[in-house]
Amino acid sequence: MLINILNGLVYGGLLYILAVGLVLIFGLRRVVNFAHGSLFMVGGYVAFAVAAYGGFWLALVVSVAVLAVLGVVLDRLVFRPLQHEDPIATVLVTFGLLLVLEDVVKTIWGKDFLSMPTPTALAGTVTIAGEIFPVYRLMVILVAVLVAAGLTLWLRASRIGLYVRASSVDPVTTGMQGVDTDRVSAVVVAIGAGLAGLSGTIAAPLMALSPSMGSFILIDSFIVVVVGGLGSFSGAFLAALLIGQVHNFGVVYIPWASSMIPFLLMVGVLIWRPTGFAGGRA
Amino acid sequence: MSLLAFRDVDSFYGRAQVLHGVSFEIGEQERVAILGRNGVGKTTIVNSFLGIATVRRGEVEMAGARTRRFRHFTAARSGIAVVPQGRRIVPTLTVRENLLLGASVSRAGAWSIERVFGLFPILRERADTPGTALSGGQQQMLAIGRALMANPRLLVLDEPSEGLAPVIVDELAEIFRRLAAEGTGILLIEQNFGLVRRVADRYYVLSKGAIIETGALAGLSVETLKKHVAV
Ligand SMILES: Nc1ncnc2c1ncn2[C@@H]1O[C@H](COP(=O)(O)OP(=O)(O)OP(=O)(O)O)[C@@H](O)[C@H]1O
Ligand SMILES: [Mg+2]
Numbered sequence: 464m465l466i467n468i469l470n471g472l473v474y475g476g477l478l479y480i481l482a483v484g485l486v487l488i489f490g491l492r493r494v495v496n497f498a499h500g501s502l503f504m505v506g507g508y509v510a511f512a513v514a515a516y517g518g519f520w521l522a523l524v525v526s527v528a529v530l531a532v533l534g535v536v537l538d539r540l541v542f543r544p545l546q547h548e549d550p551i552a553t554v555l556v557t558f559g560l561l562l563v564l565e566d567v568v569k570t571i572w573g574k575d576f577l578s579m580p581t582p583t584a585l586a587g588t589v590t591i592a593g594e595i596f597p598v599y600r601l602m603v604i605l606v607a608v609l610v611a612a613g614l615t616l617w618l619r620a621s622r623i624g625l626y627v628r629a630s631s632v633d634p635v636t637t638g639m640q641g642v643d644t645d646r647v648s649a650v651v652v653a654i655g656a657g658l659a660g661l662s663g664t665i666a667a668p669l670m671a672l673s674p675s676m677g678s679f680i681l682i683d684s685f686i687v688v689v690v691g692g693l694g695s696f697s698g699a700f701l702a703a704l705l706i707g708q709v710h711n712f713g714v715v716y717i718p719w720a721s722s723m724i725p726f727l728l729m730v731g732v733l734i735w736r737p738t739g740f741a742g743g744r745a
Numbered sequence: 746m747s748l749l750a751f752r753d754v755d756s757f758y759g760r761a762q763v764l765h766g767v768s769f770e771i772g773e774q775e776r777v778a779i780l781g782r783n784g785v786g787k788t789t790i791v792n793s794f795l796g797i798a799t800v801r802r803g804e805v806e807m808a809g810a811r812t813r814r815f816r817h818f819t820a821a822r823s824g825i826a827v828v829p830q831g832r833r834i835v836p837t838l839t840v841r842e843n844l845l846l847g848a849s850v851s852r853a854g855a856w857s858i859e860r861v862f863g864l865f866p867i868l869r870e871r872a873d874t875p876g877t878a879l880s881g882g883q884q885q886m887l888a889i890g891r892a893l894m895a896n897p898r899l900l901v902l903d904e905p906s907e908g909l910a911p912v913i914v915d916e917l918a919e920i921f922r923r924l925a926a927e928g929t930g931i932l933l934i935e936q937n938f939g940l941v942r943r944v945a946d947r948y949y950v951l952s953k954g955a956i957i958e959t960g961a962l963a964g965l966s967v968e969t970l971k972k973h974v975a976v
Contacts, residue, residue: 622845622849625838625842625845625846626846626849628837628838628842629835629837629838629842629846632835632836632837632838633833633835634817635795635797635817635833636829636833636835637817637835637846638796638816638817638818639795639817639818639820639821639827639829639833640818640821640846640847640849640850640891640895641818641821641822641849641850641895642818642846642849642850643816643818644817644818
């Protein structure tokens, strides 16, 4: 039981790190980034490649950095030029990007499943309430909590965090105060993409790497964003916890329906509260 | 040096032209008013140097530098702070945070959050409430405070009296006079001639997107002004 809850937290943690990136990018660029799952996947592969030479920790740093740079490029070449266009244009472009990134990865690493070893320092297990649980999985939960705390602190207490919050509500007024909102957006997209890289990296030792590994988790993270209330950080946190648990219990107890359950939950929440947990803050 | 000058400016929203060859000028420490009826293009003058409307012809000078391409932040970085029509308080930020937003390009100067709180004590009292929870008059004070946080050389006020009770307008008039006396240039866009008379030295009249008249305010009665604007 407890182990199931912990496993739900592990998946919820990965979802949160992805979903919060979607929320950040949506807030500043009003874009639903369909390529976010692919960024997660590319993060996993970059980490896989680097880990073979420099070990897990170097892989983590490189993957986050590479994805953050990719985020800046994505913002400059896609989100920024398309920001005043019909949103469907951006959706199509990010969807196209998803296909391109999957193909690039297939070309470099092939279609077969790859597995990345757990870092040796975290390879052990601990006994929790009489049951055995991998230390690595605890670390994943801890990383998600640190990301949540770090982001909250950054948004609430830093100057650029203030600009991020202001521009996500009213970019024109924020700009009029002298803030270069395009720079702020670039930083935010870099962070969102870097977090996708982080999520992909820490997920890599848990799941087999494949070019399509981003698809399922992307759908679940969209559900998190919608259930949490589009644009809400705390909503995304709660929703990720919830979807993580629901997903995991589904996998354990009703495997044949497990992939549908998050959808059903989303529909239920939307009927109960059409704007999601954080309600009305869209 | 002009703090702000328009020379023969045409401005558009998309393909709709709103300003037709507008020229005016505000030197350092000047107090100038732009008058005009509803919909003649007063806000479009502001929107032109804020990068909201597009300047297609003519030239705009801000703090001595000539520009044709405007980003939203260009004016603020030239020492021009705008108190926009409708106030544009960011609803998800507290009063304090709205003020701090104004300090993003603050130049050296006397204004700090403490001094703004001194000028508008109600903002200190309500510092941690959401900006839009304030009354209309208080939101106007917040918008003015936010502009002052930048320590601007020129304060642009777009219909600051709109929707406010006469006593509050009196209070604002007093504050604008004080700011002007301290050396801040003021561009006051208004339809409240009483306020204009108390604050500005010179005026321009805008009609259908063009400046049709300009002059000194000294000696002009509110009635005469009304006639000038009504043409
Ligand atoms: N963002 C916009 N896009 C398109 N047209 C606009 C926009 N803003 C204003 N207009 C049009 O430009 C013209 C001038 O508007 P503007 O807001 O500059 O007038 P104003 O003198 O400030 O009026 P008011 O006294 O009501 O504030 C109007 O016909 C208006 O409909
Ligand atoms: Mg106006």
